Amino acid sequence: MKQKDLMNRFNQKIEELEKILPDLKKGVNCAELTLTNILDVLGVDNYMFHNLAMPLAGGFGGYKSKKGWQGACGAVAGACAAIGVIMGGNKKMNEKTMAIAYLKASKYAKDFENEFGSVICSELCGFDFSDPNGFIKYRKTGTWKKKCYKFVVWAVDEVRKVTRNDLKRKWK
Numbered sequence: 001m002k003q004k005d006l007m008n009r010f011n012q013k014i015e016e017l018e019k020i021l022p023d024l025k026k027g028v029n030c031a032e033l034t035l036t037n038i039l040d041v042l043g044v045d046n047y048m049f050h051n052l053a054m055p056l057a058g059g060f061g062g063y064k065s066k067k068g069w070q071g072a073c074g075a076v077a078g079a080c081a082a083i084g085v086i087m088g089g090n091k092k093m094n095e096k097t098m099a100i101a102y103l104k105a106s107k108y109a110k111d112f113e114n115e116f117g118s119v120i121c122s123e124l125c126g127f128d129f130s131d132p133n134g135f136i137k138y139r140k141t142g143t144w145k146k147k148c149y150k151f152v153v154w155a156v157d158e159v160r161k162v163t164r165n166d167l168k169r170k171w172k
Contacts, residue, residue, distance in 0.1 A: 003168050009041045010160045014153060021149035028144050031056035031074030031081075034155045038082040041156075042171055053078050059121030062129030070130065073121045075151035076112055079159050080105040086163045089170035108162050115154065124151065 017037060027033075032053040039049055055061045056078060060071030071077075087093060087101040113119050122128045125148055127138040138144075160167070 002172070006041070006167055006171060007160070010156070013037055013041050014157050017149075017153045017156060021152060022145045024144070024149070028148075029054050029057045029074065030148055030152050031078035033152045034075045034078030034159075035081045035085075037152070037156055038079075038159055039085065042086070044085070053081060056081075057121075058129040058135065062131075062135070064128070064130035070120050070122045070128070072109075072119045073112075073124050073151055075148075075155040076109055076119045078152075079108055079112075079155040082159050083108060083163060086159070086166050086170065104162050104166075108158060111158060111162075112151075112155070116151065124148070 017033075021033070032050050035053040036045070036050055039045060053074070056071075057074035058071075059073065060077070063071045083105050084093070084101055087097055087104065093101060109119050116124060118124055122134075125138060125143050127134040127143065129135050129138070
C-alpha cells in the first residue's frame with residue numbers, strides 16, 4: 001500500500017466515522033472502535049482484536065481501585081494498542097522499538113489530555129461505570145452521541161499523526 005493511499009484511507013475512515021458513529025446504536029465500544037478502525041485502514045482484521053479491545057472500554061471495564069483511581073477512556077486504550085500494532089508492523093517489537101512505542105503512546109495520551117482535559121473515562125463522560133447504574137444512565141442520556149464518539153474520531157486521526165513516519169516505513 002503506497003503512503004499516499006494509506007493517508008487517503010485514513011482520511012476516508014475519519015469522514016466515515018464522523019458520519020456513522022454519532023447514530024451508532026449497537027456495538028458502541030470506544031476501545032474496540034478505535035483499535036479496529038485503525039486496523040481496518042491498515043488492512044488488518046481478526047475477531048480477536050475486537051474481543052481484545054472490548055473490555056478496555058469504560059475505563060478498563062469500569063475499574064475503580066481501592067484508592068479511587070479509575071481507568072482510561074477506551075479511545076486512549078484502543079489507540080495505544082493501535083500504536084503498538086503500527087510500531088511492531090509484522091514482527092514482534094524489539095527493545096528499541098518497544099521504547100519508542102512507549103514514548104509515542106505517552107505522547108498520544110498527553111495530547112488527548114490536552115485536547116479533552118483528562119484521559120480518565122468517568123471524568124470525560126461524567127459517569128462512573130464501576131456502578132452498574134452509571135452505564136444505564138450513560139446510555140439513557142445519549143452521551144455517546146453527544147460526546148464520546150468524538151474521542152474515537154480524534155483518536156484515529158491522532159494515531160495517524162503520532163505514527164506517521166512509522167506508517168511510511170512499516171505499512172507500505
